Amino acid sequence: MPALLSARNITKVYEDTVALQDVTLDIEQGMTGLLGANGAGKSTLMTLFLGIIQATSGDFQVFGEDGGDPIQAHRLIGYSPEYECLPPNVSAAEFTTHMARVSGLPRTEARSRATDVLRHVGLDEERYRPMGTYSTGMKQRAKLAQAIVHDPQLVLLDEPTAGLDPAGRQEMLELIAQTSSEFGISMLISSHLMGDIERTCERIIVLEAGGVVEQGDVSGYTTDTETLALEFDEGIEAVAASLTNKGIAVTIEGRALLIEEASQDDLDVIRDVIVETGALLHRLAPRTQTLSDIFRRPAP
Amino acid sequence: MNAPVSGQVNGLEQREGEVFDLGYRHYDGPRGGRGKAFMAVYDDGIRSVLGLGRGVAAKMMCGISGLLVLGPAIFIISVAGFMSSFGGETDQIPLPKHEDYYGLTFIILLLFAAIVGPALLSPDKRNSVLPLYAVRPLKSLDYAIARWLAFFTFAMAFTIVPQALLYLSFVLSDDSPWGYIKDNGRDLWAIFAIGLILAAFMTSLALAAASLTSRRAFASAGVIAFVFITAAIGGFGGEILTSDQDRQEHAAGASSSTGNHGDEEVQAPDGDAAHYIHLLILPDTMLAGVSSWTFGDRTHFPVSPWYNAMTIAAVIAGAFGTMVFRYRKFGG
Numbered sequence: 001m002p003a004l005l006s007a008r009n010i011t012k013v014y015e016d017t018v019a020l021q022d023v024t025l026d027i028e029q030g031m032t033g034l035l036g037a038n039g040a041g042k043s044t045l046m047t048l049f050l051g052i053i054q055a056t057s058g059d060f061q062v063f064g065e066d067g068g069d070p071i072q073a074h075r076l077i078g079y080s081p082e083y084e085c086l087p088p089n090v091s092a093a094e095f096t097t098h099m100a101r102v103s104g105l106p107r108t109e110a111r112s113r114a115t116d117v118l119r120h121v122g123l124d125e126e127r128y129r130p131m132g133t134y135s136t137g138m139k140q141r142a143k144l145a146q147a148i149v150h151d152p153q154l155v156l157l158d159e160p161t162a163g164l165d166p167a168g169r170q171e172m173l174e175l176i177a178q179t180s181s182e183f184g185i186s187m188l189i190s191s192h193l194m195g196d197i198e199r200t201c202e203r204i205i206v207l208e209a210g211g212v213v214e215q216g217d218v219s220g221y222t223t224d225t226e227t228l229a230l231e232f233d234e235g236i237e238a239v240a241a242s243l244t245n246k247g248i249a250v251t252i253e254g255r256a257l258l259i260e261e262a263s264q265d266d267l268d269v270i271r272d273v274i275v276e277t278g279a280l281l282h283r284l285a286p287r288t289q290t291l292s293d294i295f296r297r298p299a300p
Numbered sequence: 301m302n303a304p305v306s307g308q309v310n311g312l313e314q315r316e317g318e319v320f321d322l323g324y325r326h327y328d329g330p331r332g333g334r335g336k337a338f339m340a341v342y343d344d345g346i347r348s349v350l351g352l353g354r355g356v357a358a359k360m361m362c363g364i365s366g367l368l369v370l371g372p373a374i375f376i377i378s379v380a381g382f383m384s385s386f387g388g389e390t391d392q393i394p395l396p397k398h399e400d401y402y403g404l405t406f407i408i409l410l411l412f413a414a415i416v417g418p419a420l421l422s423p424d425k426r427n428s429v430l431p432l433y434a435v436r437p438l439k440s441l442d443y444a445i446a447r448w449l450a451f452f453t454f455a456m457a458f459t460i461v462p463q464a465l466l467y468l469s470f471v472l473s474d475d476s477p478w479g480y481i482k483d484n485g486r487d488l489w490a491i492f493a494i495g496l497i498l499a500a501f502m503t504s505l506a507l508a509a510a511s512l513t514s515r516r517a518f519a520s521a522g523v524i525a526f527v528f529i530t531a532a533i534g535g536f537g538g539e540i541l542t543s544d545q546d547r548q549e550h551a552a553g554a555s556s557s558t559g560n561h562g563d564e565e566v567q568a569p570d571g572d573a574a575h576y577i578h579l580l581i582l583p584d585t586m587l588a589g590v591s592s593w594t595f596g597d598r599t600h601f602p603v604s605p606w607y608n609a610m611t612i613a614a615v616i617a618g619a620f621g622t623m624v625f626r627y628r629k630f631g632g
């Protein structure tokens with residue numbers, strides 16, 4: 001099974017900006033997150049794959065075919081841009097039906113799928129209202145609906161959570177993840193928030209200033225590290241020394257003592273040591289290391 | 301009365317309509333390519349002109365234009381019908397003929413094109429909808445040409461339908477309907493030919509303007525400004541040249557040529573620059589020239605109709621070309 005999308009040494013230069021520099025990557029089936037700060041090149045990468053803009057140099061493939069003639073591939077691709085792209089005087093029902101037809105679906109199929117998909121994204125009652133009257137959350141849902149209405153194999157969502165509050169963000173991400181896993185639609189979603197991606201994606205690609213700085217499985221980054229964090233008001237050094245003596249590896253991070261993968265026995269030892277040394281424990285909590293922690297570390 | 305079969309499932313109440321909403325499903329049916337996409341864009345263009353799914357104002361716009369364009373035809377037909385029902389001889393009242401009708405509706409057609417035409421291109425640009433088309437199985441030019449054809453369809457209807465009604469009323473009110481058709485069969489193809497040219501002219505101008513701006517209002521103003529400014533240049537230019545020429549002719553003691561003697565070759569010596577600059581008065585060029593060419597020798601225009609035809613063809617080609625250039629590809 002070839003990668004859904006693959007880029008080989010892609011460079012994209014605008015007049016005076018290098019938006020992408022020598023990017024080589026593969027997008028596999030499932031959910032992939034594209035993480036990067038503003039201007040990192042996320043949108044540029046997506047629009048390149050979609051054939052909306054042309055690369056300055058390099059090659060790319062879509063569904064294993066050279067990306068030169070996108071017409072064929074476009075029948076099985078969905079896209080939602082980062083900005084608003086909905087005509088304000090048209091209803092979601094009208095617009096989604098139309099977009100399904102432009103994707104090649106017959107008229108009646110287009111209409112019934114539009115109804116179903118709008119319901120799926122949670123725009124049921126509102127679907128006959130002009131989209132200009134929608135809230136940001138509803139617009140993001142309508143954008144998602146037009147991207148999946150033709151039942152594509154691959155959907156590219158550029159910042160689908162932009163403008164949403166934390167609760168709205170959570171709902172949107174769950175909707176996207178559920179659509180992807182339940183119906184086997186692969187998704188590439190971009191965000192500048194690590195939280196969005198670690199919650200929903202199986203794979204992650206981190207872009208920084210037009211280059212790929214990390215790529216891999218999200219689970220690979222998170223499961224291997226269960227860390228216990230003990231925060232002390234005083235006496236941290238004594239505890240650390242005593243634990244090290246007893247063969248438990250610790251690291252000190254500010255006022256916190258971090259112990260990786262502590263076993264049940266280790267926990268007993270730790271409790272005893274704290275009592276012995278009379279250190280003042282402020283807080284004790286397990287800490288699942290997040291992707292944020294990983295990428296905050298200086299690159300090796 | 302019991303709940304309908306589907307109304308209750310496992311004793312759970314369901315809301316009306318929910319039964320048929322299956323949520324997301326996979327689609328295994330046919331998937332069309334460029335042709336289907338083209339037709340979808342065309343259909344949407346038609347709906348957009350009619351204002352379907354787009355609020356009341358858009359519907360009114362099309363309806364009012366339609367009524368205004370049909371109005372004169374209906375009026376003429378009623379007058380003719382009224383006269384003949386009193387045994388009056390319709391030939392004796394100076395009712396407008398086919399070639400006069402365009403003069404009555406040209407301005408309405410122009411306004412319709414200027415106001416409604418840009419709706420087919422400008423808003424999609426303004427609302428950034430084009431990237432959604434760019435990722436579907438059609439090319440940028442497919443999109444633009446489908447939109448062009450959608451408006452062209454209306455422009456054709458608005459030029460041809462009233463004329464066809466008029467023709468029908470002439471046929472029916474004639475003592476010998478078959479005789480009328482035999483004598484005036486040429487009018488039918490003239491109606492069609494002028495409708496085609498006039499519609500292409502209006503459509504190309506409106507969509508060219510729309511291809512240049514994402515603001516509908518600017519595009520509308522652009523269409524009207526183009527027609528009026530070229531006409532002004534034609535008018536003033538003609539004035540200046542004519543008066544120069546008159547002075548020369550008076551000095552030479554020659555008699556000036558004054559219009560309609562019916563013989564174009566004599567009236568319009570090729571060196572007469574005023575007549576050529578008058579071609580810039582596009583409504584005249586369009587109506588007088590092209591209708592003299594199609595309806596035959598019933599109207600008079602000083603230069604050979606070929607110049608009119610070429611002028612109009614150049615405007616259509618230029619405007620269409622502008623749109624094609626602007627839509628040679630989606631995005632940057």
Ligand SMILES: Nc1ncnc2c1ncn2[C@@H]1O[C@H](COP(=O)(O)OP(=O)(O)OP(=O)(O)O)[C@@H](O)[C@H]1O
Nearest residue numbers: 014015017019036037038039040041042043044045
């Ligand atoms: N049309 C353009 N002309 C010139 N420079 C551009 C253009 N589009 C993007 N850029 C530049 O390319 C770089 C990458 O832009 P891009 O939009 O891909 O970033 P992004 O990761 O999507 O950022 P954001 O989170 O703000 O959407 C930026 O420096 C941007 O200024």
Ligand SMILES: [Mg+2]
Nearest residue numbers: 042043044082
């Ligand atoms: Mg972006």
